[in-house]
Amino acid sequence: MLGRMIRTSPFHKRTSALNETGxxxxxxxxxxxTRYQMxxxxxxxxxxxxxxxxxxxxxxxxxxxxxxxxRFLAGVLIRDIRQCEPGHAQYTAWxxxxxxxxxxxxxxxxxxxxxxxxAAEPNLAYFDGLIxxxxxxxxxxxxxxxxxxxxxxxSRDILATLTAVVTDLPYFGxxxxxIAQVPIxxxxxxxxxxxxxELWVPANAALxxxxxxxxxxRGQGVIPFGLTALYxxxxxxxxxxxDVDFHSSRFAWTDADRTTPIExxxxxxxxxxxxxxxxxxxxxxxxxxxxxxxxxxxxxGLVVDWREYxxxxxxxxxxxxxDHTPVQDEYYIYDDDLNQLGYATSQMYxxxxxxxxxxxxxxxxxxxxxxxxxxxxxxxxRYEYFDAYVARMPLFNPxxxxx
Amino acid sequence: MPKDKKAEESKTxxxxxxxxxxxxxxxxxxxxxxxxxxGGHNGLTNGAYLAKAGLRTLVLERRHLVGGAAITxxxxxxxxxxxxxYALSLLRPDIVQDLDLxxxxxxxxxxxxxxxxxxxxxxxxxxxxxxxxxxxIARHSRHDADAYxxxxxxxxxVLQAIKPLLDQAPPDIWSDDPEELIALANLGxxxxxxDKKVLHDAVRLLTGSAADFLDDYFESDILKGYLASTSIIGxxxxxxxxxxxxxxxxxxxGEHDGEFGAWSFxxxxxxxxxxxxxxxxxxxxVDIRLESPVDHVITRNGRATGVALxxxxxxxxxxxxxxxxxxxxxLELVEPRELPTDLVDTIERFxxxxxxxxxxxxxxxxxxxxALGDRTDQYRGFTNIGPSMEYLERAYDDAKYGWYSKRPxxxxxxxxxxxxxxxxPGKAVMxxxxxxxxxHLRGSDWDSEKEGLGDTxxxxxxxxxxxxxxxxxxxxxRTPLDIxxxxxxxxxxxxAGEFLAPQMWFFRPxxxxxxxxxxxxxxxxxxxxTHPGGCVMGAxxxxxxxxxxxxxxxxxxxx
Numbered sequence: 029m030l031g032r033m034i035r036t037s038p039f040h041k042r043t044s045a046l047n048e049t050g051x052x053x054x055x056x057x058x059x060x061x062t063r064y065q066m067x068x069x070x071x072x073x074x075x076x077x078x079x080x081x082x083x084x085x086x087x088x089x090x091x092x093x094x095x096x097x098x099r100f101l102a103g104v105l106i107r108d109i110r111q112c113e114p115g116h117a118q119y120t121a122w123x124x125x126x127x128x129x130x131x132x133x134x135x136x137x138x139x140x141x142x143x144x145x146x147a148a149e150p151n152l153a154y155f156d157g158l159i160x161x162x163x164x165x166x167x168x169x170x171x172x173x174x175x176x177x178x179x180x181x182x183s184r185d186i187l188a189t190l191t192a193v194v195t196d197l198p199y200f201g202x203x204x205x206x207i208a209q210v211p212i213x214x215x216x217x218x219x220x221x222x223x224x225x226e227l228w229v230p231a232n233a234a235l236x237x238x239x240x241x242x243x244x245x246r247g248q249g250v251i252p253f254g255l256t257a258l259y260x261x262x263x264x265x266x267x268x269x270x271d272v273d274f275h276s277s278r279f280a281w282t283d284a285d286r287t288t289p290i291e292x293x294x295x296x297x298x299x300x301x302x303x304x305x306x307x308x309x310x311x312x313x314x315x316x317x318x319x320x321x322x323x324x325x326x327x328x329g330l331v332v333d334w335r336e337y338x339x340x341x342x343x344x345x346x347x348x349x350x351d352h353t354p355v356q357d358e359y360y361i362y363d364d365d366l367n368q369l370g371y372a373t374s375q376m377y378x379x380x381x382x383x384x385x386x387x388x389x390x391x392x393x394x395x396x397x398x399x400x401x402x403x404x405x406x407x408x409x410r411y412e413y414f415d416a417y418v419a420r421m422p423l424f425n426p427x428x429x430x431x
Numbered sequence: 432m433p434k435d436k437k438a439e440e441s442k443t444x445x446x447x448x449x450x451x452x453x454x455x456x457x458x459x460x461x462x463x464x465x466x467x468x469x470g471g472h473n474g475l476t477n478g479a480y481l482a483k484a485g486l487r488t489l490v491l492e493r494r495h496l497v498g499g500a501a502i503t504x505x506x507x508x509x510x511x512x513x514x515x516x517y518a519l520s521l522l523r524p525d526i527v528q529d530l531d532l533x534x535x536x537x538x539x540x541x542x543x544x545x546x547x548x549x550x551x552x553x554x555x556x557x558x559x560x561x562x563x564x565x566x567x568i569a570r571h572s573r574h575d576a577d578a579y580x581x582x583x584x585x586x587x588x589v590l591q592a593i594k595p596l597l598d599q600a601p602p603d604i605w606s607d608d609p610e611e612l613i614a615l616a617n618l619g620x621x622x623x624x625x626d627k628k629v630l631h632d633a634v635r636l637l638t639g640s641a642a643d644f645l646d647d648y649f650e651s652d653i654l655k656g657y658l659a660s661t662s663i664i665g666x667x668x669x670x671x672x673x674x675x676x677x678x679x680x681x682x683x684x685g686e687h688d689g690e691f692g693a694w695s696f697x698x699x700x701x702x703x704x705x706x707x708x709x710x711x712x713x714x715x716x717v718d719i720r721l722e723s724p725v726d727h728v729i730t731r732n733g734r735a736t737g738v739a740l741x742x743x744x745x746x747x748x749x750x751x752x753x754x755x756x757x758x759x760x761x762l763e764l765v766e767p768r769e770l771p772t773d774l775v776d777t778i779e780r781f782x783x784x785x786x787x788x789x790x791x792x793x794x795x796x797x798x799x800x801x802a803l804g805d806r807t808d809q810y811r812g813f814t815n816i817g818p819s820m821e822y823l824e825r826a827y828d829d830a831k832y833g834w835y836s837k838r839p840x841x842x843x844x845x846x847x848x849x850x851x852x853x854x855x856p857g858k859a860v861m862x863x864x865x866x867x868x869x870x871h872l873r874g875s876d877w878d879s880e881k882e883g884l885g886d887t888x889x890x891x892x893x894x895x896x897x898x899x900x901x902x903x904x905x906x907x908x909r910t911p912l913d914i915x916x917x918x919x920x921x922x923x924x925x926x927a928g929e930f931l932a933p934q935m936w937f938f939r940p941x942x943x944x945x946x947x948x949x950x951x952x953x954x955x956x957x958x959x960x961t962h963p964g965g966c967v968m969g970a971x972x973x974x975x976x977x978x979x980x981x982x983x984x985x986x987x988x989x990x
Binding site: 065067069076248334335350379383 | 524525527528532533537538539540541543558559560563587591688689690691698808811847848849850851852856857858
């Protein structure tokens with residue numbers, strides 16, 4: 029025995045039985061379904077029109093506890109954790125002292141001095157190194173929890189048949205409850221930009237919760253969805269992804285691969301920073317960036333001009349493709365004289381918006397909605413320049429998400 | 432969504448009531464820049480484009496809801512039926528963009544499968560994965576696996592060549608107008624540039640039979656049955672008839688998100704779509720007036736000046752647009768005496784002869800197909816009961832001699848599998864398009880034969896899905912006569928006139944009158960009886976609006 033088995037999620041027994049494609053990706057060295065059936069687009073429509081189930085278990089999870097846990101997080105995370113009362117969650121990020129983003133994640137405040145923080149990559153050494161003399165413990169509890177995301181317009185009604193707490197749970201609310209007699213946490217969070225919840229389940233009882241959710245959702249168009257459908261939903265929702273739309277400043281070689289929260293469109297996290305007396309890592313640099321207007325670009329939503337898109341393909345003798353497959357790669361953007369302005373980091377054809385869309389780093393003077401740029405894409409093995417304009421983020425933002 | 436839909440419908444009605452009240456307030460409020468007769472998808476599209484261009488536009492709808500043949504109705508609590516039209520494909524993408532439909536709820540949902548049961552209990556199941564489809568076909572014929580790719584490649588080339596014709600008015604080949612001659616020259620040069628094989632394939636499809644074309648590629652009956660099914664929809668031809676190729680070509684000219692021949696299910700059905708269209712039209716300022724049947728178009732000295740409702744109410748406008756079919760547009764809304772004799776003759780000869788029906792079911796659960804056990808995911812798209820070209824042709828044989836098919840072709844869709852809001856949890860609605868059901872029955876009539884048709888359809892389904900009858904909670908039968916009575920489509924023809932070469936393009940609806948104008952100044956046509964024809968395409972409505980606006984800017988239509 030070499031002991032080199034890939035890890036699996038606490039839900040794997042169920043997800044592996046449902047994955048008809050045999051396609052898996054490695055996420056945090058655990059198996060995560062690319063898609064469960066031959067059409068990831070149908071999985072995407074389940075998210076947007078019914079509800080989809082997504083296994084988020086491979087996320088790293090840290091339990092941060094102790095009398096000074098709040099003080100610790102207030103000094104480490106860029107969003108003010110003191111504004112997050114027990115029974116609430118926050119989408120947040122942490123920066124280095126130069127004001128560059130290290131990573132982002134969701135923090136759940138379980139009690140006044142106990143928190144659960146998610147991250148896409150290991151961060152234990154980073155946080156440990158910042159504790160100093162504070163009375164705080166940080167523990168990697170990644171394997172102790174399974175996380176089941178239930179996302180889509182029907183998610184609330186379906187979960188309400190299992191636990192009443194979801195009915196009035198506000199956006200980013202958090203509650204303790206039980207499903208199938210298993211004590212769990214439920215948060216009104218997710219990575220799809222839709223109405224949705226995440227169930228935080230003890231790993232050893234994960235299957236009981238899955239089975240209860242599965243049974244409650246039969247006959248209602250609810251199916252599991254894989255990473256491809258997740259990426260489609262998150263691009264539409266303007267939710268940034270590590271190593272796609274940004275990189276950790278810890279491991280970047282140059283500042284070209286670093287980004288500030290302002291540049292990444294997360295400026296709202298530090299609203300009031302000019303007058304706030306809270307000290308946190310990166311604060312001074314972010315203040316200087318805001319005061320000096322030194323942001324290099326802003327992550328913006330782009331919408332491709334459909335008429336020009338069709339015309340360019342028609343003239344090339346091709347049928348204009350409307351491919352929903354998320355392309356999480358760099359595509360350059362230009363001004364009319366073909367001087368490079370920036371670059372797109374994610375793009376796709378959005379079936380909901382009926383347009384080709386992208387998330388792109390554009391200079392500040394082009395970041396206002398309606399600003400025009402040209403997006404470079406290859407057609408018939410040569411570059412063409414497609415008219416696109418900046419649109420307000422998130423590009424897809426249904427009322428039900430927060431209602 | 433059904434709840435929303437209801438709310439939206441009542442909103443439409445409320446907006447309408449508001450409009451009505453305002454109209455009662457003063458006589459001048461009955462005056463518009465343009466009046467569209469008929470609130471089907473083409474009437475709404477036309478009205479929306481006119482209003483977007485700044486015209487004060489009124490759409491008059493006879494019934495209590497807009498949508499024409501594209502409506503969704505809750506005929507049983509929690510069960511929503513797409514009473515007539517049931518899927519989207521040919522809708523022109525530029526209409527979605529021009530009219531901001533996404534903002535108003537446009538949502539075409541992918542139908543990822545096509546399920547083709549066979550009479551011996553086997554099946555062909557097509558999905559979204561190319562390699563899987565090749566395997567699915569290879570199970571029936573290894574030869575046909577790559578022949579299917581060749582077929583698609585050849586046909587897509589034809590579609591690419593023909594598609595632009597859907598988005599422009601037909602040429603007027605009899606006109607000496609320099610603009611027309613230029614358009615004709617452009618058209619000619621485009622065809623001249625076409626690859627020889629593509630042009631030849633196009634002509635074979637446009638004039639020949641689907642069977643001849645398909646036999647060139649395939650040996651598998653089930654694959655040919657599946658593909659040939661689109662060659663007969665809504666038209667009184669069999670797959671072996673000359674002319675079925677045109678119907679096949681037409682039905683794969685549509686797209687879903689850029690994929691030719693793919694269909695989608697709009698959120699809430701095609702009625703959900705026409706509600707979106709109505710909201711968009713209202714956002715551009717269109718007044719929609721429900722329960723307002725038009726009696727006739729008012730004309731004075733050879734020009735249209737308004738319309739009169741059956742209750743005598745009159746509305747004035749220098750532009751009147753009929754979204755109704757050619758028979759109603761030329762022979763009922765105006766006096767044939769006002770029209771040239773050759774036009775009247777052509778319209779009287781115009782072939783409708785509706786040949787299809789709908790039977791919709793509310794089901795206790797999705798049906799089971801024995802070979803697939805308890806699986807139901809094969810119903811996420813169309814279920815095609817047309818297992819061979821011979822099956823389809825024999826169904827046609829019955830119609831040739833004036834009767835409905837003993838074993839009809841059925842295009843079924845368990846729509847609640849795609850949009851769960853169409854039925855209560857676990858239950859299902861199933862829409863079945865039925866062919867052949869000829870409008871004219873020999874020695875009987877549809878009021879007598881309606882239940883017989885329903886029984887025939889149900890027995891056919893029972894033969895493929897044993898136990899189907901036990902699932903039926905409710906059955907809704909819509910014969911061609913019902914279609915005519917309810918929607919107003921003459922002889923129940925779903926395309927507002929058959930798809931036959933002499934009734935297409937610059938012959939639709941009549942030679943010399945294919946560019947949306949009529950001999951009556953200010954009176955226009957925008958229904959599916961004009962180019963490019965039926966299906967929920969919107970192109971006639973859009974192209975007619977372009978024509979009207981062009982005439983208006985030229986001052987051809989004075990105020």
